Amino acid sequence: AQKITQTQPGMFVQEKEAVTLDCTYDTSDPSYGLFWYKQPSSGEMIFLIYQGSYDQQNATEGRYSLNFQKARKSANLVISASQLGDSAMYFCAMREGSTDKLIFGTGTRLQVFP
Amino acid sequence: EAQVTQNPRYLITVTGKKLTVTCSQNMNHEYMSWYRQDPGLGLRQIYYSMNVEVTDKGDVPEGYKVSRKEKRNFPLILESPSPNQTSLYFCASSFNGLNTEAFFGQGTRLTVV
Numbered sequence: 669a670q671k672i673t674q675t676q677p678g679m680f681v682q683e684k685e686a687v688t689l690d691c692t693y694d695t696s697d698p699s700y701g702l703f704w705y706k707q708p709s710s711g712e713m714i715f716l717i718y719q720g721s722y723d724q725q726n727a728t729e730g731r732y733s734l735n736f737q738k739a740r741k742s743a744n745l746v747i748s749a750s751q752l753g754d755s756a757m758y759f760c761a762m763r764e765g766s767t768d769k770l771i772f773g774t775g776t777r778l779q780v781f782p
Numbered sequence: 783e784a785q786v787t788q789n790p791r792y793l794i795t796v797t798g799k800k801l802t803v804t805c806s807q808n809m810n811h812e813y814m815s816w817y818r819q820d821p822g823l824g825l826r827q828i829y830y831s832m833n834v835e836v837t838d839k840g841d842v843p844e845g846y847k848v849s850r851k852e853k854r855n856f857p858l859i860l861e862s863p864s865p866n867q868t869s870l871y872f873c874a875s876s877f878n879g880l881n882t883e884a885f886f887g888q889g890t891r892l893t894v895v
Contacts, residue, residue, distance in 0.1 A: 677822075701880040713872065713886035720881055759824060765880050768813060768832060769840070774824035 670695050672762050672773035679778050681750045688735070689745040689776045691760030699765030702743040704734065707757040707775070716758075719743055750780045784809045788873050788887035795863055795894055803858045803890050805873030811885075812878045814856040815840065816848065818869040819889075825872065831856055832878060863894040 671694040681687040693702065704716040719727045719734045727734040735744040747754055760773045786807045795801055807814065815830035817840075827840030831850040845867055847859040856875075860867060870891050874884040 674824075699880060703883060711870070711889050713874075713884075715883040715885075718881060718883060761884075763880055768878050768880075769827070769830060769838075770813075770815065770874070770876070770884055771827060771841070772817070772825040774822060 670697075670762065670764055670767075670769070670771055672760050672771055674760055674773035674776050676776045677774075679776055681747075681778065681780055683752060683780055683782050684749055686746060686748045687750055687778065689747070689758050689760075689778065691743045691745065691773060693741050693743060693760075693762050695741075695762065695764055697764040697766050701763045701765075702734070702736070703761040703763070703770075704732070704743075704745045705759045705761060705772075706754075707759065708753075709756070713759075717745070747778075752780050752782065754778060755780045784885070786873055786875050786885050786887040788871075788890050791888060791890060793890060793892050795892070797864055797894055798862050801860050801863060801892075803860075803871060803873075803892070805856045805858065805875075805887060806854050807856075807875040807885070808854065809875065809885065810853065811875040812853070813882075813884075814850065814873065814875045815884075816846070816856070816858045817872045817874065818842065818867075819872060820869050828858070828871075863892075865894050868892060868894050 706714045816828040817825040829848040873887040876882045876884040
């Protein structure tokens with residue numbers, strides 16, 4: 669069955685440092701997409717980055733990169749040069765090709781301190 | 783402006799009183815879905831719809847109903863709300879397909895007393 673696991677309920681990082689948020693997934697579908705979303709304290713959901721199962725290279729979007737390890741079924745989000753505004757909840761999500769259903773993990777709360 | 787609009791943003795109601803949370807998108811998306819967010823549980827899918835008149839249960843459908851009579855609208859109906867349905871609800875929409883990001887509404891915070 670389709671499943672997303674985020675094992676870190678909370679993470680702390682100092683400003684300007686890099687941080688990795690973990691995400692593992694489980695699916696038997698060879699075709700799938702992986703997403704990361706940010707939810708600041710104001711509550712809205714903000715799309716950050718996407719990785720397709722057939723993509724050869726890791727996705728990058730500005731300070732965000734996705735460390736995609738297909739054999740390990742992991743899709744970790746790396747935030748470089750953390751900023752105070754990065755403090756938020758982060759969700760990993762997956763969409764399977766066979767169902768198009770989009771499911772989410774339980775999230776990781778990131779706190780960036782000066 | 784491309785957006786997903788949910789109403790109301792906040793709602794306090796009593797047990798058993800039927801309510802509807804509306805969701806509308808202006809991007810001509812085929813896919814729409816409802817999630818509830820609870821502390822420690824992340825976003826759990828309630829129902830989703832691949833297109834008009836096509837709906838399917840998500841992971842936590844009990845106590846909820848949906849309909850998709852028009853492409854742009856996907857209301858969530860609680861026929862007889864109970865306190866365990868107190869939660870933050872999100873509507874989302876996207877085009878069908880693997881690589882399409884979902885756009886979210888602003889959320890509806892529901893309290894059932």
